Amino acid sequence: MKNLSRLLFAMLLILGYSNANAQDKNNPWQITIAANAVDFFPTGEDAPLGDMFSDFFNVSDHWNILPSLSSISVSKHLGDGFSFGVAGSLNKIENFGDASVDDLSYYGVDGTIKYNFLQGTTIDPYLGVGGGYTWVDEIGAGTLNGTLGLNIWFSENVGLTLQTAYKHAFEDYLSTHFQHTAGISIKFGGTDTDGDGIYDKDDACPDVAGIAAFNGCPDTDGDGIEDSKDSCPNEAGSAELNGCPDADGDGVADKDDKCPSVAGLKALAGCPDADGDGVTDADDKCPTTAGPAANQGCPWPDTDGDGVLDKDDKCPSVKGTVANNGCPEVSEEVQKTLNAYAKTILFDTGKSSIKSQSEVVLADIIKILKEYPNSKFTVEGHTDSVGSDKLNQELSEARALSVKDYLTKNGIDEFRLSSKGYGESKPIDKNTTSKGRANNRRVEINLAK
Template identity: 50%
Template sequence: MRTLLLTLTLAFVLSLPIVQAQHDLTKDYIAVRALFPNYQYQIANEWNWDDFSAGFEFEYGRHLSGPLSLAFPFKIGKANYPIDATGNSVTEGGLFNLDALLQLRPFNSNVFISPNIFAGLGANYEDLRRMNFALPLGIGLDFKLGGGVYLSTKGEYRIGFTELRDNIQLGAGLKFFLGGVPDNPAGKDTDKDGIVDTEDQCPTIPGTAKAMGCPDNDDDGIANTKDACPEEAGPASTNGCPDTDNDGIINSKDECPTEAGTAANNGCPDSDNDGVINSKDQCPNEAGPASNNGCPIRDADGDGIVDANDECPNAAGPASTKGCPDRDADGIADKNDACPDVKGTAANRGCPDTDGDGVIDSVDKCPNQPGPASNNGCPEITQKDKETLSFAARNVQFESGSSVLKAGSNAILDQVVDILKRYSDYSVRISGHTDSSGGDDLNLKLSKARAKACNDYLVSKGISASRLTYDGFGETRPVGNNATPQGRTLNRRTEFELYQK
């Protein structure tokens, strides 16, 4: 229901500028109606006459212009207000509405049946204690009884700004136009275009005042019957056809409608009078043949660009670089290209910057990932990722005296995999270390095996082996005191160091 009404409101707003009907009813009015509100429809979603309560509506309407009026209905009555969304609990209270509505009457009102649509803003002072607001949208239908008196009916859906306050309101009563409406308005206007027949050159066909009552589709003051271009506004000098550049050639026959030209060139300018119009003349101020694009035959390097427009007249090059050589065809002339054999961008003086970080590929150690120049064009490793690598170094564990990873280490190594995938241009150095327990040779061998086990796990998870190096250092690089249990624990570690190649 809301979607339908919002669609009707949009149609109402869009129709305002195009409604052209002339109206006999240009009077203010008052209306008195019986009122029937229903607050239960939004919950029950079905039409039940038992859900309607009763009241009265008093409305004052002020005519604005043409089909538009401004209405102010005041409503008083009873209403069954929902307390919750089940619809099983209601409270009977007072209804005190005051609305401001914009009303559109699309047809001549001096007819037997006159429809209207309206939308606006309404306020309800509920039980004289609580104020809530709504968006009323609705349709009215008036039936002429005689003079300025109408049987007036209306129905509206009110979209509440407060929960459980959407409602339907129906009304029926009488509408009185102040001063009355004559059944036969003075001043005969057969075609109802607002121009009386005595002043209307087309009294049976609706038209505009500018065209003396005759149809004028483009509103240029020239009646359609005399207008060579009735759908496009233009001056009388060109029989109502547009001539934007005022060269005496109408737009529809002018190949250059925004530049004054001559009839010989179909409305296009030719400054040097060589028969080649300016837009196609590479030398618009020097006469030359069409075979040379309007330029004198001067092309020392034979690249098809005349010397006058060739920045490198003695070295052949394309038009995109104004006649200068461009070996890598990147649109930057070799003389201005810092990388003349590799395509690049003007911002980098012709050098490529694949990741667009402002560091050209030739000096960018991470050409596929943006990073600051201070870090060689590589993304800086976040503190969080550094902490993850430090945690992995301390917590990747192996079976006692073995290079077999414990099952709990897989999840830690998976975090290392995630980091390597995000820093795809970095390589990693894996270093195995032991404490001083056991023999030196055994410790060295064990540390290398453990580093390789981590290397193999990372490869199995899709990390390229070309990005990995590993080695073991046994007990030779302690970070703790091997004389204490805590120190030996710190010394048993596998480190992961990210670096740029």
């Protein structure tokens, strides 16, 4: 009865310690219920004891094993692999080294600081150091303890613990000894603030009850999309619409659908467009005939049928191209004709002044340019190789500018023309003959690219 009371005292001490600390991490507590064996022999003391570690595993001759659960310990995780634990144990001593003794009672209460090397793994070894108080035959003394142990976890919370502790006594009347334990360990004490069954450590939303599929975060409308990613957390919807419903099935969420009861187009905020002109039927004055929004969905006229509405057509009565604002584009043939005329423009020798007899051909050029009011051109000047490069360059630039100025003064918009001189750098004939040099002295009017 006295032995039982001492064990109960040790257990109460342990439980009192465990209740005195707050629980702050997932399963910070570990309780181990085990059997223990006490061995006085391999401690390096005098006979009937042996040398240090001699006959360390001689269970039958030296170990004192109480055939029952005879040890209980509780430890608390402190962080970074460290934990602190308190253990209580009892035993009966029949083997004191090589000597037999009458059944002596054995009680121990020990505190240990442990360091676990491989936390979170199945095989979890640790080392510990601590101290305690041990009674043998009701005579007690303090001890300094060194511990080597191993946890083998079968699951997150349950495992097997094997431990050996060397207990060095501070008093001569208590012999130094080894105490081995083997038992079942259970980890517990995880905090679940929101009560959803997921520990706070693993709960992405620890203050709001949720489900395991979303790491503890809620899905209020049950549509399989967690609330934090659900644009409509209180209405079940589809993943494609971020959890929002779509009553008319047009792919536009009801909250964004201006016509939620009629299937429509995403581009028109869920409203229909029967004629496909980009104007919703509700705003379309001609809902069955395509037309521009600027004309409330009704078509503008296109007199020349070139695809450019008359209101935008720079040449509404002549078929042109959309790229050229409804006006015809300069063809290769027209370009050749234009340059055939331009090459016949004559200048005073060595000057940029245009001879009067060139006015007829310039009038023809102006007529052609006016047929293409949206096209832009570059007036280019060229010379032969007679004279210096510098003078030829300056002359070519001056002649090109002179032609440009003549054209702009006679009805061609200035923004459509530019001028550039190339000097003698782009001959089209030999400069060794008078005919060749005459061909090289020229003006070209080319479509600007």
